[in-house]
Structures are given as structure tokens and as C-alpha cells.
Amino acid sequence: DQQVKQNSPSLSVxxxxxxxxxxxxxxxxxxxxxxxxxxxxxxxTFLISISSIKDKNEDGRFTVFLNKSAKHLSLHIVPSQPGDxxxxxxxxxxxxxxxxxxxxxxxxxxxxxxx
Amino acid sequence: EAGVAQSPRYKIIEKRQSVAFWCNPISGHATLYWYxxxxxxxxxxxxxxxxxxxxxxxxxxxxxxxxxxxxxxxxTLKIQPAKLEDSAVYLCASSSGLEDNExxxxxxxxxxxx
Numbered sequence: 001d002q003q004v005k006q007n008s009p010s011l012s013v014x015x016x017x018x019x020x021x022x023x024x025x026x027x028x029x030x031x032x033x034x035x036x037x038x039x040x041x042x043x044x045t046f047l048i049s050i051s052s053i054k055d056k057n058e059d060g061r062f063t064v065f066l067n068k069s070a071k072h073l074s075l076h077i078v079p080s081q082p083g084d085x086x087x088x089x090x091x092x093x094x095x096x097x098x099x100x101x102x103x104x105x106x107x108x109x110x111x112x113x114x115x
Numbered sequence: 116e117a118g119v120a121q122s123p124r125y126k127i128i129e130k131r132q133s134v135a136f137w138c139n140p141i142s143g144h145a146t147l148y149w150y151x152x153x154x155x156x157x158x159x160x161x162x163x164x165x166x167x168x169x170x171x172x173x174x175x176x177x178x179x180x181x182x183x184x185x186x187x188x189x190x191t192l193k194i195q196p197a198k199l200e201d202s203a204v205y206l207c208a209s210s211s212g213l214e215d216n217e218x219x220x221x222x223x224x225x226x227x228x229x
Contacts, residue, residue, distance in 0.1 A: 004157070034217070043119070043206055043220030044158070089157050101146055101210060102171055103218065105157030 003027045004092050006106035014114055019077040021109050023090030026071065030092040034103070035064060035075050038087040047088075048075070080113045087111075117141065119221035121207050127227045133195035136224045140188070140209030146170075148218060149182055149192050150206040158206055164190065165212070197228045 005024045013019045023033075031052040036044035050057040050064045050073070057064050063076045077084055090106040120139040128134050140147050145166050150158035161180065163171040166187040175182070179198070184190040194201055204225050208218040 006157075036220075041222065043208070043222050045220070046217050049217070091157075101148075101212065101218070102160055102163060103158075105159070107155065107157050 002107075003030075004090055004104050004106040006088075006090055006109050008109050009107070010110040010112070012112045012114065013080050015082055016079045019075075019080045019084065019111055019113065021075040021077075021088050021090075021111065023073050023075075023106055024071060025073075025092050027092070027094070027104075028071075029094040030104075032093045033064070033066060033073050034091045034093075035062075036089045036091060036105075037084075038089060038108070044089055077111075080111075082113045082115050085111055085113050119207055119209055119219055121205075121221035121224055123224055124222065125225050125227075127229065128197055129229050130199055131196040133193065134197055134226065135191050135193045136205050136207075136226075138190045138192070138207030138221060140190070140207070141219055144209035144211055144219075145187070146210045146212045147184055147190050148208040148210075149190070150208065152204045152206055152223070154203070161192070194226075197226075199228050202226055202228045 003026050034049040035047040037047050038044040048059050048062045048064050050066050055066050066073045087108045089108045091103040093103050122137050147164045149161045152158040161175045162182045164184040167184045182192045204223040206223045208220045210218045
């Protein structure tokens, strides 16, 4: 039962262009969404998050969009840089009770930014 | 601020052997998580501690996996006996438990079971 799905295993973009990474979820109880970036031999690092009461959150070159009706979120990176090349994980959680803080991750998308 | 520490970084064992992993979370973080990440998949939560109590261990294979967090700080995850399908990266994460849900991950332990 894959509650969080990243259907694109990989994405390749040119430096300076926009990278768009997509994520779909099935659990309507999810109310907080996060993106993590992972370099080889390192643990995932937090990138950006969004609460379900918002539809957009920006942090520098990174913007996350949330479409609750479609149960879809996306991460936009503009402009893309070679250092952005990594695996990107989408994660979701539902607040309250014992499930608080429990993250459900997607499978990840490998982003490669070419100089 | 020091990050989440894990050891060892790599471990190779034969099936049916036992293995243990250690995690030291960020100082002051009350919540600690152990994840299993199989190649090509996202991290999957095995167990969540709040201080030294277990909050969620619904996805922990309890017939072979065990974890403890004595004194509410360091934690160990043990597998006994190991199976081939346990080959994965085991990630430890910690969080302050506040509403931002942000978890800080350690570098992980890569386990290979032969």
C-alpha cells in the first residue's frame, strides 16, 4: 500500500532551467508535507515543507505547490544548479495522536542537473 | 550543533548472524526514529520513541528486530537472526517533537547480509 508515490524515478535538466518534481498521495488524513534531499552516503536533509492549509510555500529557489483536491504536490527548483543533483524524497504526515511525526516517504526521484 | 551520529557506517554479515546499530540523536531531541531504506525505495519507519517510550512500532518485524532507548538518549537497533532481505540502509532520525515535524537524519548504516 504505497500511500505516497513519486512516479518519476529520474529527471534530467539543464543548468539554469526549471526542475519540477512531482508527488501524489492517497491518504486524505495527511496534513503536512515535506521534501528531503539526499546525497550518496548521507542521510536525507530537510528542504522545504507545506501545511495543508496552504497551497504554496517558497524558500529561495525552491517552491512547493499543494493541490489538495488532486492529492498532488510538486517541488519547483528555479534556476537549477549542478549542486542540486541528488535524490529527492517527498514525505507526508498526519497530525495528532500517536501518528504525530510519523513520516511516510515516496520512492524518491533522482535529479541530475547538467552544466 | 552536532548532528545525528550513527555507527557503524557499514556492516557485512552472513544470514542468521546478529547485528546491532547505534544512534546518538541531536542533544535535547525527545523523539527518535529508526527507518529502513531498501535500495530503490524511500525510508520506511520501523520504530518511533518519545523519550524512552515506544510511540509506534507497528512496522517493526518483532520476531527478529528489537530496539531500545534507555535513558531517553542513545538508541540501539538489533537484528537477530538476520535474513537476506534485511540488506538495507538503516537510518536514525531525531526531532524536537514540535509542530514543524522536521526530522534530522544521521548518515545511516549500510547493512549487507550474505
